[in-house]
Amino acid sequence: MSGGLRTGPLRTPMPSKVEGWKDEVYGGDIREHLFRFAEQGWSTIPEDERDAWFERFKWWGLYHQRKGQESYFMMRIGTPNGRMTPEQLRVVGEIANEYASGPVDNPEFGNAYADFTTRQAIQLHWIQLQDVPAIFERLESNGMSTIQACGDSWRNIVGSPVAGRDGDEHLDAWPVIQQLHEEFKGNEAFENLPRKWKVAVTGDTRGAGQGDINDLAFEPATKTIDGEEVKGFNTLVGGGLARKEPRFARDIDVFCTPEDVPKIAAGVSALFRDHGNRENRFKARIKFLVDEWGTEKVREVLQEYVDHELPTAGENLREQYNYNAGKADEPGDYIGVHEQHDGDYFVGLSVLVGRMGADDVIELADVAESYGSEMIGITQRQNLIVADVAEDDLDAFLDEPLLEEYSPDPHPFMRGSIACTGTEFCSLSIVETKNRMVRYGRWLRDNVEVPDGIAEFHIHLSGCTASCAQPQIADVSLRGMKTRKDGEPVEAFDIGLGGGLGENPQFADWVEMRVAADEVPGYIENLLRAFEDERTDGESFREFIARHDEEELTGLVEPKETSYEDPYMGNTKMTWYPYAENPEMEASPAPSSADD
Amino acid sequence: MVTSVHQLDDGAWLSVNDSREVNVSDLWWLSRHDFCECEPADFLAEGFVEISVDHPNIEGRIAGQCIVCGESGVTDWLTLGRVIDSDDGRFYPVDPSSVHVPNRRHRLATPPE
Numbered sequence: 190m191s192g193g194l195r196t197g198p199l200r201t202p203m204p205s206k207v208e209g210w211k212d213e214v215y216g217g218d219i220r221e222h223l224f225r226f227a228e229q230g231w232s233t234i235p236e237d238e239r240d241a242w243f244e245r246f247k248w249w250g251l252y253h254q255r256k257g258q259e260s261y262f263m264m265r266i267g268t269p270n271g272r273m274t275p276e277q278l279r280v281v282g283e284i285a286n287e288y289a290s291g292p293v294d295n296p297e298f299g300n301a302y303a304d305f306t307t308r309q310a311i312q313l314h315w316i317q318l319q320d321v322p323a324i325f326e327r328l329e330s331n332g333m334s335t336i337q338a339c340g341d342s343w344r345n346i347v348g349s350p351v352a353g354r355d356g357d358e359h360l361d362a363w364p365v366i367q368q369l370h371e372e373f374k375g376n377e378a379f380e381n382l383p384r385k386w387k388v389a390v391t392g393d394t395r396g397a398g399q400g401d402i403n404d405l406a407f408e409p410a411t412k413t414i415d416g417e418e419v420k421g422f423n424t425l426v427g428g429g430l431a432r433k434e435p436r437f438a439r440d441i442d443v444f445c446t447p448e449d450v451p452k453i454a455a456g457v458s459a460l461f462r463d464h465g466n467r468e469n470r471f472k473a474r475i476k477f478l479v480d481e482w483g484t485e486k487v488r489e490v491l492q493e494y495v496d497h498e499l500p501t502a503g504e505n506l507r508e509q510y511n512y513n514a515g516k517a518d519e520p521g522d523y524i525g526v527h528e529q530h531d532g533d534y535f536v537g538l539s540v541l542v543g544r545m546g547a548d549d550v551i552e553l554a555d556v557a558e559s560y561g562s563e564m565i566g567i568t569q570r571q572n573l574i575v576a577d578v579a580e581d582d583l584d585a586f587l588d589e590p591l592l593e594e595y596s597p598d599p600h601p602f603m604r605g606s607i608a609c610t611g612t613e614f615c616s617l618s619i620v621e622t623k624n625r626m627v628r629y630g631r632w633l634r635d636n637v638e639v640p641d642g643i644a645e646f647h648i649h650l651s652g653c654t655a656s657c658a659q660p661q662i663a664d665v666s667l668r669g670m671k672t673r674k675d676g677e678p679v680e681a682f683d684i685g686l687g688g689g690l691g692e693n694p695q696f697a698d699w700v701e702m703r704v705a706a707d708e709v710p711g712y713i714e715n716l717l718r719a720f721e722d723e724r725t726d727g728e729s730f731r732e733f734i735a736r737h738d739e740e741e742l743t744g745l746v747e748p749k750e751t752s753y754e755d756p757y758m759g760n761t762k763m764t765w766y767p768y769a770e771n772p773e774m775e776a777s778p779a780p781s782s783a784d785d
Numbered sequence: 786m787v788t789s790v791h792q793l794d795d796g797a798w799l800s801v802n803d804s805r806e807v808n809v810s811d812l813w814w815l816s817r818h819d820f821c822e823c824e825p826a827d828f829l830a831e832g833f834v835e836i837s838v839d840h841p842n843i844e845g846r847i848a849g850q851c852i853v854c855g856e857s858g859v860t861d862w863l864t865l866g867r868v869i870d871s872d873d874g875r876f877y878p879v880d881p882s883s884v885h886v887p888n889r890r891h892r893l894a895t896p897p898e
Contacts, residue, residue, distance in 0.1 A: 206791045237803040240793055256805055432832075433857070470795065471834070616797040619810040619831070653810075654831060655795065671812055671829045672852050678812045703852050762810045 208467050210241040211341065216380030219245045224322050231260045231318045232780065248342065248380075250335025251321070254314070255616040257765025259779040261291070263614055264316045265338035266328060267345035269370040270352060270363060270390075271309030271567030273333070275558040278565045280331045281311055282550030284324055289547065291315035292778050293769045295613070297624045301547040305540060307607060307659050308387065309567040310338060310345045314614055336374050341382045343373040343458070348390045349397035350566025350574055354529040359409035359506055360420045362392025365450050372451055379458050383465030384473035386458055387429070390422070390450070396510030397523070399569050401437045401694045402428045402659065404475050405457050412444045412503030421446040423502045424453055426487055427479030430656035435696050436476040441484045441491065444503040456494035464490070507692045513570070513647065513662060514691025515731025521645055521689075522570045524604055525597050526583065534583055535566075535576040538592065539599035541630060542608040542623045543571025549591065556589050569659075571607050602633040605647040605664070609657035612761040613768075618652025620669035620680040620706065621757035621767055626650045629710055632753045637714045640721045646730065647689075648713070650682075662688040664730045665713060666697040672705055679758045680706045686716075686742060687734030695735070700742040706758060711749035719746050788838050788868045792845075796832030799865055801843055802874040807865050809833065811881040812852065815863075818887045821856035825884060828852075834859050841867045843876070861887035 214222065223246060226234050234242055243253040252263040266281065273281070281303055290300045291314065304312040316324070328334055337343055349355060352363040369388065373379055379386075390407045391398030400406025407422035422445055428438030445453045466473045479487055492499055511519040523537035538553075545553070557565055557575045560582050566574035573595065578586050587597065596603075606629070609615070611622025629648070639646070649663035660666040666685030671678050682704050685697030704712060724733050734742065761767040765777030793800045799807035815826040831849040838844070842864045850857040863885055866878040879885065 237789075240791075240800050240803050240805075244793070256808060471832075616794045616805075616808065619829075669810075670852070671810065673812070673827065702855050760811075762808065 205468060205470055207244055207470060210244055211381055213241075214245060216248060216342070216377065217375055219248050223249055223251070227318045227321045245340075248337060248340035250338030251316070252339060254614045255612075257774050257777040257779060258614065259777075260317065261314070261779065262316045262318065263610075264313045264321075264324065264335060265306075266311040266313070266333055266335050267338040268310060268333065268567060269346045270348045270366045271350040271569075272363075273565045273567075275554045275562055275565055277331055277333055278557070279551050279554035280327060280333070282547045282554060284327055285313050285547035285550060288317070288320045288324055289313040289315050291766070293766050295624065296768050297627050298544050299546055302544050303547065303550050304610070305543040305545070305567045305571050305573065307543075307569050307571060307657065308345050309347050309350065309569060311567070312610070334374070337380075339385075341384050341386075342380050343376075343382075343386050343388065346370055346388050346390060347398055347403070347569060349393045349395065350564070350568060351523070351527075351529070351535050351576060352392050354531070354533075354535060354564070354576055355393050355395075356528055356530045357394045357509075358392060358530070359394055360392045360447065362390045362398075362407075365392070365407070365447050366390050368451055369454055373454070373458070379455075379462065382458065382462050383467045384470065386461065388454065394506050394509040395512040396507070396514065396690060397512040397569070399513065399690055400425055400428070401690055402430055402435075402662065403438060404429060404461070405454065406438045407445070407450055409506045410444060410503035411506075412500065414500070419446060419503075421503065422450060423505055424457070426457060426484075427476040429474050429476045430659060430661050431474070431654065432471065433654050434476070435656070435661050436480070437694050439479055439484050440502060441488045442502045443488060443491070444500045449497070452495055452497075453491075456491050459494050460487070460490055510691045512691075513689055515647075515664065515687075515689035515729050516691065517642060517727055517729035517732070521647070522572065522604070523566075523568050523574055524572060524599065524645070526587070529576065532580065533576070534578045534580060535574050536578055536586065536597050537568070538573045538575065538595040538597055539604050540572050540595055541603050541606060542626050544623060545573075545595070549594065552591050553595070556586075556591055560586050600634045601639050601643055601646045602630050602637075602648070605645045606630045606650070607648070607658045607663070608650040609652050611652040611669075613766070615652060617655050618669060619671060619762065620652050620682070621761040622650050622652045622658070622669070624768070625706065625755065625757055628753070628755070629713075632710050632751075633713060636710075636752070637717055638721075640717055640724070640730075642727070643730065660688075661685065661696040662690055662694070663697065664689070664734075665716070666699075667709065668699075670703050672703040674705045674758075678760060680761065682706060682709055684709070684712060687731050689731050695731075698734070698739055698742055700739065700745070701748065704748045707753060707755040708748035708750055710753040711751040712746060714751065715746035715749065788840070788843070788871055788874065790836045790838055790843055792833035792836050796834060796848070799833050799836055799843070799845060801866070801868065801876040804876070806876050807878055809847070809849075813847075813863070813881045814884045815860065816884045816886055818861065820858060820860055820887070821851045821854050823851050823853045826851040826853065828860065830881070837862070838868075840871070841869050843868060863887045
């Protein structure tokens with residue numbers, strides 16, 4: 190590991206149940222147990238140990254799916270910076286085809302699909318334990334892994350997938366990210382942190398790493414050292430969106446060169462390991478420690494972990510940020526055709542709600558490879574990038590039939606839509622998400638006029654306060670809720686407006702609460718009509734929202750029923766699978782106990 | 786047999802004797818409560834914060850909000866279900882759609898000497 194002064198973990202009393210389980214077995218040691226259960230069968234996991242093992246399996250990227258789907262797992266594959274080769278993408282598609290089929294088709298996506306996530310990872314569903322060793326072998330022999338994709342440790346490191354190719358770049362962050370990935374995956378000193386640990390490294394001038402919402406962020410900066418202008422990073426700590434307690438990462442006044450990033454990263458994550466809250470998991474993320482200590486103390490304590498004097502922060506480049514920034518005259522994502530600094534092009538493709546059928550995954554890998562692409566990127570907006578397309582090949586590439594479905598020039602509502610997993614598989618979610626967002630997108634496309642000059646309109650739909658769809662940083666933020674309609678409980682959303690990142694990041698203002706799900710499209714229609722009527726020349730939607738106060742926003746428009754029909758208004762959480770012909774929990778084909 | 790209770794998956798589940806039993810995202814009617822001014826409150830459970838056993842009751846404090854007035858917070862202790870026979874450990878959940886009365890704890894964590 191890097192040269193921190195404190196190298197061994199300081200162990201403190203471990204009062205929480207999860208900490209107790211982690212203390213018994215955690216980290217790399219879980220693998221042998223996972224393989225043992227895979228060989229002997231899911232039913233051999235003792236019932237009174239299941240919760241503990243399911244918690245531990247997360248470290249190897251496996252989440253047990255929700256009630257009614259017992260014995261099935263979600264598998265998350267970590268792709269640092271969201272980067273893969275076409276060959277690796279093909280392997281993912283083949284694994285999805287072979288192993289990620291459920292007992293019932295999803296009406297929008299069929300069976301066997303891959304989800305590309307807001308943290309540039311890949312999720313497969315309906316994975317069975319007995320298949321895990323074979324899947325691991327396929328992944329690992331192709332340079333991929335599920336290690337630490339979930340659990341209390343270094344998660345997938347995020348950044349711009351086109352680092353090293355992008356024309357708008359401060360420095361190439363990809364070697365830094367590779368080094369962090371090598372150093373902190375499977376590193377015993379950091380395998381058991383108090384909570385998840387999300388790291389972003391941004392080397393571009395777009396702010397595409399979205400460092401503001403990560404536990405630890407390295408943001409592009411320059412600093413004059415010994416009379417020379419040095420390119421490197423400023424260090425920000427304590428960002429995160431979950432649990433109605435969103436925080437932007439805070440600048441701790443530390444500059445680091447690319448070479449020093451691993452040392453600073455080791456120091457901050459060791460500080461979190463030793464001082465983070467292990468008694469209360471709801472208060473465990475480092476954002477709460479930064480709240481409690483303040484940035485000056487974080488810096489002082491960090492100095493104890495690092496063997497060189499910490500330089501003060503450099504000049505940041507935030508005023509150039511445009512990624513998810515809500516600017517009227519600049520793209521906020523990677524969709525479309527972009528020139529690389531080497532004269533080739535990368536093409537950003539819209540993947541609605543980040544989900545792609547396994548056959549399409551394989552076809553995209555084939556197409557990319559046939560054009561000589563060496564890199565497929567997953568963006569934090571759940572879209573994909575195909576890099577390295579030669580200028581002479583661009584027209585032919587853009588004419589590929591697959592790009593009719595995954596378009597580089599999508600409708601603004603399709604382009605900007607993000608959704609988390611939702612009640613289809615997730616225990617936390619309160620509402621159905623992906624299929625609903627697909628239906629919202631289609632209805633808006635077919636029924637609502639796009640205001641002039643709007644090429645992308647960001648709608649982030651999250652099933653609960655865990656905020657996996659990053660709802661607080663969208664033009665329109667939807668957060669899963671319940672309400673009553675005609676006396677009956679129905680799925681609903683809190684609606685927020687005007688969030689985004691960029692130079693001055695802003696969380697959405699939550700202006701309309703508990704709107705029945707079937708009235709949300711009507712609300713958005715009314716909202717965009719008000720925007721079109723009242724906007725000033727060239728004003729972006731985010732700017733329009735920013736010049737209204739909370740009271741004005743609350744009364745701006747009303748929800749309404751429209752021709753939109755929502756098949757998921759009832760309690761999808763109480764079904765075994767929301768789209769099954771018989772969705773009742775009792776009809777689940779999954780075993781509910783080891784004896785079944 | 787000792788009844789084992791805890792919350793799982795970031796508070797999404799109440800686990801009783803290592804079996805996921807009660808999930809969040811249901812609406813609970815709350816009466817005679819201090820959570821908000823509504824009577825009854827129509828409370829959306831968003832996460833289990835604390836879980837405890839007061840034999841035979843399994844009790845919990847739940848984070849969430851009243852969907853009538855929008856007040857957010859954490860409830861007092863609610864009975865989530867019962868384990869009547871600690872030998873068989875079988876859990877009998879309450880019905881969230883009936884009316885529930887949260888209670889403040891009166892007993893002390895450590896009995897007076």
